[in-house]
Amino acid sequence: METRRALVTGAASGIGAACARRLAADGVQVVAVDYDAEGLRELTTKGIQTLTADLADLDGLTQLPTDIDILVNNAGVQQVAPVEQFPPERFGYILRLMLESPFRLIRQTLPHMYGRGWGRVVNISSVHGLRASPFKVAYVAAKHGLEGLSKVVALEGASHGVTSNCVNPAYVRTPLVTAQLADQALIHGLTEAEVLDQVLLEPVAVKRLIEPAEVAELVALLCGPASASLTGSSLVLDGGWTAH
Ligand SMILES: NC(=O)c1ccc[n+]([C@@H]2O[C@H](COP(=O)([O-])OP(=O)(O)OC[C@H]3O[C@@H](n4cnc5c(N)ncnc54)[C@H](O)[C@@H]3O)[C@@H](O)[C@H]2O)c1
Structure with a gap:
C-alpha cells in the first residue's frame, strides 16, 4: 500500500501527540505541528517530522505542507468565564484557532487529496460540539462550528474518496x-x-x-481500511454523557 502522509496540529501534547504516535505506528509519515517547539522534541525520536508554527496565524498556514493525505485538526485551547465577562479578543482568537484555521488547512490540502482520490479529514471536536456547558462560550461555539465544517467537507469530498469526521471526547x-x-x-x-x-x-x-491513546485509536480507525463509508459522522467517546 502507498505510504500516507498526515499532518497533525497541536501535536506537542495530549491528544495530538497521541494521534501522531498512533498514526506513525501504522506506518503513516506524520508531520507534527505546534507552537511548542520543546513539546514537539520528543516526537522527533519516533521518526516524526516536526514543524513549529502558530496555527492561529492564518496567513502563516500557507507555509505548511499541502501534500497531505490525512489531516488531523486538533490544536485547541480552553477559557472559562461567564459570557458577560468573556474577553472579546479571546473569543476571536479561539474561533480563529479552532475553526478558521481548520477551514484553511482543509481548504489547502483538499486539492492534493482530490488528486489522489483518497483523503481523510479528522476534526477533534468534543462533546462540546454537540452539547453546551456554562462558561465555555468560545469553545462551545468553535466546536459547534467545526461540526458544520466537517459535514460540508464530507458531502463535497465523497465523490473524491475523501471522508471527513469529528471525534467527540468527553474529558481527556x-x-x-x-x-x-x-x-x-x-x-x-x-x-x-x-x-x-x-x-x-x-x-x-x-x-x-479518558486517556489520549483512546482518542488516538478512534482516529486510527477513521484512517484505516474499513473507513470509506464512515463520513459526515461524529464519533462520540464520552463515557455515556450524551446518553442522558
Ligand atoms: N482534553 C479534553 O478533555 C478534550 C475533550 C474534548 C476535546 N478536546 C480537544 O482535543 C484537542 C486537543 O486538546 P488536548 O486536551 O490534547 O490539549 P493540550 O493542551 O494537551 O494540547 C493542545 C495542543 O495545542 C497546541 N496549541 C494551542 N494553541 C496553538 C497555536 N496557536 N498554535 C500551535 N499550537 C497550538 C498546544 O501547544 C498543545 O500542544 C483540542 O481541540 C480540544 O478541544 C479535548
Whole structure:
C-alpha cells in the first residue's frame, strides 16, 4: 500500500501527540505541528517530522505542507468565564484557532487529496460540539462550528474518496483539562478535586478521565481500511454523557 502522509496540529501534547504516535505506528509519515517547539522534541525520536508554527496565524498556514493525505485538526485551547465577562479578543482568537484555521488547512490540502482520490479529514471536536456547558462560550461555539465544517467537507469530498469526521471526547487526561480545574474551582467555589468529581465527571457514566491513546485509536480507525463509508459522522467517546 502507498505510504500516507498526515499532518497533525497541536501535536506537542495530549491528544495530538497521541494521534501522531498512533498514526506513525501504522506506518503513516506524520508531520507534527505546534507552537511548542520543546513539546514537539520528543516526537522527533519516533521518526516524526516536526514543524513549529502558530496555527492561529492564518496567513502563516500557507507555509505548511499541502501534500497531505490525512489531516488531523486538533490544536485547541480552553477559557472559562461567564459570557458577560468573556474577553472579546479571546473569543476571536479561539474561533480563529479552532475553526478558521481548520477551514484553511482543509481548504489547502483538499486539492492534493482530490488528486489522489483518497483523503481523510479528522476534526477533534468534543462533546462540546454537540452539547453546551456554562462558561465555555468560545469553545462551545468553535466546536459547534467545526461540526458544520466537517459535514460540508464530507458531502463535497465523497465523490473524491475523501471522508471527513469529528471525534467527540468527553474529558481527556491532558493539560487542557488539568489547567481548567483551578479556574472552574474559583467559579464554582469548590476545590479542584470537587470540580473533577462534581462538575467534569458529573454528567459522565464512566467515572474517569479518558486517556489520549483512546482518542488516538478512534482516529486510527477513521484512517484505516474499513473507513470509506464512515463520513459526515461524529464519533462520540464520552463515557455515556450524551446518553442522558
Ligand atoms: N482534553 C479534553 O478533555 C478534550 C475533550 C474534548 C476535546 N478536546 C480537544 O482535543 C484537542 C486537543 O486538546 P488536548 O486536551 O490534547 O490539549 P493540550 O493542551 O494537551 O494540547 C493542545 C495542543 O495545542 C497546541 N496549541 C494551542 N494553541 C496553538 C497555536 N496557536 N498554535 C500551535 N499550537 C497550538 C498546544 O501547544 C498543545 O500542544 C483540542 O481541540 C480540544 O478541544 C479535548
